[in-house]
Amino acid sequence: MSDNIQSENLLQPEExxxxxxxxxxxxxxxxxxLLGRAALHRMxxxxxxxxxxxxxxxxxxxxxxxxxKALGQLLSLDFNRVQFxxxxxxxxxxxxxxxxxxxxGQREMSFQAGPVFxxxxxxxxxxxxxxxxxxxxxxxxxxxxxxxxxNTRPLPTPFFVLASQNPIELEGTYxxxxxxxxxxxxxxIVPHADVDVLDDIISTRRRGEPPAPAWSMSAEQxxxxxxxxxxxxLPKPVSRYISRLTAATHPSAPESxxxxxxxxxxxxxPRAAIAMAEASRASALLAGRPTVGFEDVKTVAxxxxxxxxxxxxxxxxxxxxxxxxVDGLLAALDETDLNLPDDLEIRSA
Amino acid sequence: MNAxxxxxxxxxxxxxAILILRRTLTLATVWGLVWGTAIIVLRAVxxxxxxxxxxxxxxxxxxIACGVLLALRQIPTRTTLRASLDKYSGAGGLMxxxxxxxxxxxxxxxxxxxxxxxxxxGGVAWARFAGAALFVCVSLLIPQxxxxxSKTQSLDIREEVKQLAxxxxxxxxxxxxxxxxxxxxxxxxxxxxxxxxxxxxxKTWEALDHLSDALMQESAEAAQEALSETERLTEAETLxxxxxxxxxxMEAGLLAExxxxxxxxxxxxxxxxxxxxxxxxxLKGDANSLxxxxxxxxxxxxxxxxxxxxxxxxxxYAANLIDLETLKAAERLGQCDSxxxxxxxxxxxxxxxxxxxxxxxxRGVDRGPGDAPMTWTDGTTEEGAxxxxxxxxxxxxxxxxxxxxxxxxxxxxxxxxxNPTSQSGALNGAATGGGSSVTQTVLxxxxxxxxxxxxxx
Numbered sequence: 001m002s003d004n005i006q007s008e009n010l011l012q013p014e015e016x017x018x019x020x021x022x023x024x025x026x027x028x029x030x031x032x033x034l035l036g037r038a039a040l041h042r043m044x045x046x047x048x049x050x051x052x053x054x055x056x057x058x059x060x061x062x063x064x065x066x067x068x069k070a071l072g073q074l075l076s077l078d079f080n081r082v083q084f085x086x087x088x089x090x091x092x093x094x095x096x097x098x099x100x101x102x103x104x105g106q107r108e109m110s111f112q113a114g115p116v117f118x119x120x121x122x123x124x125x126x127x128x129x130x131x132x133x134x135x136x137x138x139x140x141x142x143x144x145x146x147x148x149x150x151n152t153r154p155l156p157t158p159f160f161v162l163a164s165q166n167p168i169e170l171e172g173t174y175x176x177x178x179x180x181x182x183x184x185x186x187x188x189i190v191p192h193a194d195v196d197v198l199d200d201i202i203s204t205r206r207r208g209e210p211p212a213p214a215w216s217m218s219a220e221q222x223x224x225x226x227x228x229x230x231x232x233x234l235p236k237p238v239s240r241y242i243s244r245l246t247a248a249t250h251p252s253a254p255e256s257x258x259x260x261x262x263x264x265x266x267x268x269x270p271r272a273a274i275a276m277a278e279a280s281r282a283s284a285l286l287a288g289r290p291t292v293g294f295e296d297v298k299t300v301a302x303x304x305x306x307x308x309x310x311x312x313x314x315x316x317x318x319x320x321x322x323x324x325x326v327d328g329l330l331a332a333l334d335e336t337d338l339n340l341p342d343d344l345e346i347r348s349a
Numbered sequence: 350m351n352a353x354x355x356x357x358x359x360x361x362x363x364x365x366a367i368l369i370l371r372r373t374l375t376l377a378t379v380w381g382l383v384w385g386t387a388i389i390v391l392r393a394v395x396x397x398x399x400x401x402x403x404x405x406x407x408x409x410x411x412x413i414a415c416g417v418l419l420a421l422r423q424i425p426t427r428t429t430l431r432a433s434l435d436k437y438s439g440a441g442g443l444m445x446x447x448x449x450x451x452x453x454x455x456x457x458x459x460x461x462x463x464x465x466x467x468x469x470x471g472g473v474a475w476a477r478f479a480g481a482a483l484f485v486c487v488s489l490l491i492p493q494x495x496x497x498x499s500k501t502q503s504l505d506i507r508e509e510v511k512q513l514a515x516x517x518x519x520x521x522x523x524x525x526x527x528x529x530x531x532x533x534x535x536x537x538x539x540x541x542x543x544x545x546x547x548x549x550x551x552k553t554w555e556a557l558d559h560l561s562d563a564l565m566q567e568s569a570e571a572a573q574e575a576l577s578e579t580e581r582l583t584e585a586e587t588l589x590x591x592x593x594x595x596x597x598x599m600e601a602g603l604l605a606e607x608x609x610x611x612x613x614x615x616x617x618x619x620x621x622x623x624x625x626x627x628x629x630x631x632l633k634g635d636a637n638s639l640x641x642x643x644x645x646x647x648x649x650x651x652x653x654x655x656x657x658x659x660x661x662x663x664x665x666y667a668a669n670l671i672d673l674e675t676l677k678a679a680e681r682l683g684q685c686d687s688x689x690x691x692x693x694x695x696x697x698x699x700x701x702x703x704x705x706x707x708x709x710x711x712r713g714v715d716r717g718p719g720d721a722p723m724t725w726t727d728g729t730t731e732e733g734a735x736x737x738x739x740x741x742x743x744x745x746x747x748x749x750x751x752x753x754x755x756x757x758x759x760x761x762x763x764x765x766x767x768n769p770t771s772q773s774g775a776l777n778g779a780a781t782g783g784g785s786s787v788t789q790t791v792l793x794x795x796x797x798x799x800x801x802x803x804x805x806x
Contacts (some may be wrong), residue, residue: 010446010450010451010452010453010455012453012454013454013455013458014454018678027779067575092486123721180798217429233442233446233450234430235432235435235442235445235446235448235449236445236449237428237429237431237432237435237445238432238442238445274508284441284442287441289441289442289443290443290446290455291412291441291442291443291445291446292434293433293436293440293441293442293445294432294436294442295441296442335432335436336425336429336432336436337424337429338425338430338433339423339430341371342367343469343470343471343473343474344367344368344371344467344469344470345467345468346433346437346465346466346467346468347465347466347468347471348437348465349437349463349464349465349466
């Protein structure tokens with residue numbers, strides 16, 4: 001992918017519109033299946049279009065698993081679910097070699113693929129597995145392949161890990177290491193449903209069971225979306241803004257805010273900037289634009305950065321979370337980098 | 350594309366204008382403060398002409414040029430401005446993409462490029478610039494005398510000099526000092542005022558004190574002469590009044606002596622008092638027989654002369670050259686009642702002359718000059734004096750060791766010859782050989798102490 005090539009062939013409306021219609025259709029189906037989660041559905045679809053892994057965090061019963069299952073049905077992709085428990089072993093995920101007798105009567109070690117060999121892997125309550133098992137996913141998430149006994153096996157394309165974790169019942173859990181957190185494109189908070197949504201659910205759904213999707217996207221259509229994604233144009237000022245925003249999460253950066261200098265221990269990695277650029281492209285696609293704007297970056301920045309910025313204990317004492325830090329950065333940083341004096345301001349006409 | 354570029358150029362020019370104005374105003378303000386300060390310093394130190402100092406305005410042009418250069422460096426690039434326009438127009442990146450890519454059909458769908466409003470809160474900058482400009486104007490227009498720095502700081506002794514000058518004028522006017530001496534004093538005072546320096550005020554104050562002492566000395570001498578003159582004139586006036594009122598009751602001889610004395614007193618005074626000399630009637634002829642008219646004229650002349658002396662003293666007092674006591678003394682010396690003078694003169698005619706009597710009449714009887722002769726006799730000596738030796742009894746000496754001073758007396762100590770027995774001790778009152786016992790009274794508090802001693806664990 002090259003911006004120079006893009007600049008000569010900006011995606012035209014007639015090329016973009018079918019993709020936009022597809023995304024709108026997916027979103028409409030998701031909104032129909034799971035009520036009151038439009039914003040979350042939008043972010044999840046952005047994550048899928050970016051081919052990134054998503055960590056869903058929410059208390060039990062808010063629809064995390066249902067969302068992933070619905071997504072798997074809508075996208076017509078293979079879907080495996082692994083319930084992570086403390087005694088889950090790496091081999092239970094990536095697969096193992098077993099001794100088998102061949103028709104010729106000989107015995108040989110054959111590879112039994114684990115549940116990771118799928119398109120969508122739902123890692124339910126991922127923080128309940130031991131770090132050893134969690135680490136088994138590192139290569140799969142980053143390289144999209146599994147190496148066992150020296151043999152590297154590619155995973156099916158596309159491959160997404162949609163993990164869920166419970167912010168309560170923390171006893172007996174293993175917090176995800178930063179290296180693994182960094183591999184998730186988004187960490188999305190699944191909130192409680194409000195009264196109207198709850199009313200809709202219990203009045204329209206028998207036992208709360210979501211309806212089956214009336215339509216599903218084919219693999220070709222999904223590939224078409226990925227192709228369109230590749231041609232979404234990222235202007236230079238926007239990529240500059242993403243870089244500045246990522247760099248500003250470092251306490252020593254010149255553009256960092258007072259809150260960053262006070263509360264941040266570890267800042268976002270370059271992988272965060274790449275993730276933000278990809279997610280911004282997907283956001284632009286959902287908005288029906290062939291180019292990424294500053295507003296797309298602002299849309300995805302919080303979800304990209306909130307699990308990558310590690311705060312110190314002072315932040316805990318002061319009740320400051322990463323969302324507040326990122327919001328402060330978005331408010332303080334001038335998107336266009338005009339560097340105007342303090343007494344000079346620009347306002348919309 | 351062209352339309353976009355025009356809009357961006359327009360926006361850039363607008364921003365450049367504001368940035369240039371802002372930067373220029375700041376530098377002009379700084380230059381104004383520097384220029385104004387330099388003007389004041391140069392005018393104060395070297396008294397430089399304001400016309401020459403106007404040339405500092407060239408610096409203002411340089412400041413403006415620097416401001417323009419700095420502002421031009423601060424103007425954002427076209428790409429940045431395009432991004433800004435994209436943001437404020439809500440173009441979602443299309444405007445930014447248009448810089449490097451052909452929009453094609455998107456150009457029709459792209460929102461119109463709107464120039465955002467640039468707002469500069471320049472109130473403070475303008476106020477500072479106005480302050481600096483005002484400072485420059487004030488530093489140029491302020492009169493030279495307000496900015497001049499005197500090389501030597503003068504001492505303000507105007508009040509003291511004025512007072513001394515008044516004193517000299519009074520002394521000159523009353524002819525207490527001569528014109529030459531007055532001129533010398535005035536020159537000295539003027540020199541003192543000119544040379545008065547704040548760096549060495551003690552010297553100036555000492556010189557002022559010296560001058561003041563000189564004036565006071567002259568005044569004191571003049572006042573003393575005036576007091577003597579007043580006393581003499583008062584005696585003569587009293588005698589003349591007495592002769593006018595009671596002359597008919599006096600004996601012929603006493604009358605003649607009195608008139609002769611009056612003539613003598615008056616003529617003696619007239620030799621030193623020009624005014625009196627001019628006012629006195631013609632006293633040629635027999636000094637022992639003055640007419641009533643002559644006596645009245647003499648009395649009037651004496652009063653006039655006394656009044657003139659009194660006025661002179663009043664002026665000296667007003668000029669702080671003499672004190673109030675001197676003024677009151679003059680007033681006191683100028684008062685003498687003539688009623689009963691004839692009888693007094695007649696009473697003392699045998700023992701004193703009229704001149705002596707009139708002096709006693711006005712001054713009254715006093716304790717005299719007090720210069721009694723001191724006589725010295727031989728000094729006292731202890732030779733031949735004998736003192737009786739007394740040996741104090743031992744018991745008394747021993748008892749003194751434990752004694753307390755209850756008072757002091759200037760009388761001789763009383764000596765008791767008896768040898769009293771000791772009154773204290775546990776065996777007080779006991780006698781030997783009689784088989785008697787000693788009864789010791791134990792006080793209650795002692796009982797308690799003994800009881801506690803034996804009951805202790």
